[in-house]
Amino acid sequence: MAAAALVDPDFLVLDTETTGLDDDARIVELAVLNSRGEVLPDTLxxxxVPVPDDAAGIRGITTEALAGAPTFADVLVQLTGLLDGKRCLIYNKWYDVGWLRHELTLHYLDRAARETAEEAVRTGTVPEDVRERALVWARAQATACSTSCGSRT
Incomplete structure (x- = not known):
């Protein structure tokens, strides 16, 4: 597989680093390389949220270094464009795809909140089950996005 991947122009390698291992950790580095070893994005x-000192000590990525950097949502369109239709190698697939799914869920929850707020302003009412609907929708969107990347590993 490795030999075939090295000559496949549609083959990518993806890696992430996070603020830690706890349930609310966030991605602080996202890198994609092509089969020629060229770095496509290497985004911080x-x-x-603050980067814990222990994570900063391991990864060398501090809260201060990330201040003013684009958010995950800001790089999502570029990442989606890079991964679309490509085979993707992820060394620790379950770890990285899990964190991508987590970030995507947060992204889609933010989007659902904005859309609900706009609807509330427009209609003067807030749906009773707004939280549950938003969670179901966000998780479904995140799963669909991360599954397409994860299935190519």
Whole structure:
């Protein structure tokens, strides 16, 4: 597989680093390389939360270094464009795809909140089950996006 991947122009390698291993950790580095070893993006997204000292010590990525950087949502369109239709190798697939799914869920929850707020302003009412609907929708969107990347590993 490795030999075939090295000559496949549609083959990519993806890696992430996070603020830690706890359930609310966030991605602080996202890198994609092509089969020629060229770095496509190597992005340090601002997670919107402080980077714990122990994670900063391991990865060398500090809260200060990420201040003002684009967010995961800001790089999502570029990442989606890079991965679309490509085979994707992920060394620790379950770890990285899990964190991508987590970030995507947060992204889609933010989107659902904005859309619900706009609807509430427009109609003057807030749906009773708004939280549950938003979670179901966000998780479905995140799963669909991360499954397409994860299935190519």
């Amino acid at each position: 997204p601002d997670p919107g």
